[in-house]
Amino acid sequence: MGMSAYIERRSLNHLLREGDVLNRATLLVDRGHEAELLQRMQQIPMVAAAFSKASMLANVQGITARNLRIITGVLTIFASIIAVGVVYNQVRVALAERAWELASLRVLGFTRAEVSKILLGEIVLEIALAIPIGMLGGLALAKGMVALIATDEFFLPAQVQTSTYAYAVLCVVITGVISAAIVNRKIRELDLVGVLKTHE
Numbered sequence: 001m002g003m004s005a006y007i008e009r010r011s012l013n014h015l016l017r018e019g020d021v022l023n024r025a026t027l028l029v030d031r032g033h034e035a036e037l038l039q040r041m042q043q044i045p046m047v048a049a050a051f052s053k054a055s056m057l058a059n060v061q062g063i064t065a066r067n068l069r070i071i072t073g074v075l076t077i078f079a080s081i082i083a084v085g086v087v088y089n090q091v092r093v094a095l096a097e098r099a100w101e102l103a104s105l106r107v108l109g110f111t112r113a114e115v116s117k118i119l120l121g122e123i124v125l126e127i128a129l130a131i132p133i134g135m136l137g138g139l140a141l142a143k144g145m146v147a148l149i150a151t152d153e154f155f156l157p158a159q160v161q162t163s164t165y166a167y168a169v170l171c172v173v174i175t176g177v178i179s180a181a182i183v184n185r186k187i188r189e190l191d192l193v194g195v196l197k198t199h200e
Contacts, residue, residue, distance in 0.1 A: 003153060026053075076167075083168070084175045091123055091179040095186060102187060116184045123183075127176045131169055138168070 007015075009022060029037050034052050041050035095102075102115050139160055146158040 079168075080171050083171050087127070087172060087175040088179045088182075090126070091176075091183050094119060094123065095183050112188050116187050119183065119187065120180050123176065123180060127172060131172060134168070134172075135165055 010020075013020060027037070034054070038050050038052060041047050098119060102119065105115050105118070106112070139158075142160060143158040146156055150156070
């Protein structure tokens with residue numbers, strides 16, 4: 001992160017009106033000797049600080065990963081609640097709008113199972129169409145958000161794992177099944193005469 005500017009050390013010392021000093025030294029250390037070198041560097045009085053680039057990178061990655069896990073966890077909970085609400089609400093609206101037609105079919109001699117299949121088939125078709133569209137839309141949204149926060153100094157790759165898609169599909173399918181069971185029960189409890197009179 002950040003952008004750097006470089007200049008020859010003696011020229012920089014001259015501009016800063018300092019002696020022959022330096023503020024940073026990057027060392028290539030044999031693997032396994034980092035701790036020993038850091039300990040010895042800290043014992044030198046003129047060395048203000050010594051750190052391992054690998055340790056710093058690991059710390060930054062750990063903190064970033066933890067923050068992302070918290071953010072994605074909160075967003076996943078909200079997304080799951082929204083998915084449940086949308087699917088269940090769509091099913092309830094479909095039943096409310098089609099109650100008169102469904103009651104009419106029952107009066108005409110259709111069985112409860114046949115009437116349920118009509119409405120539930122419509123719901124299954126809507127969910128089957130919504131899942132791939134939602135996946136593509138979600139991927140486009142994720143890439144768009146990442147593109148908006150990207151800068152010259154800092155960016156994150158937009159990667160969506162297969163497990164994310166699997167969780168989303170499972171959430172929608174389970175909600176659809178539960179909603180379908182509730183609607184199926186309500187179809188069985190339809191007051192045929194009352195529904196037909198209400199429409200008039």
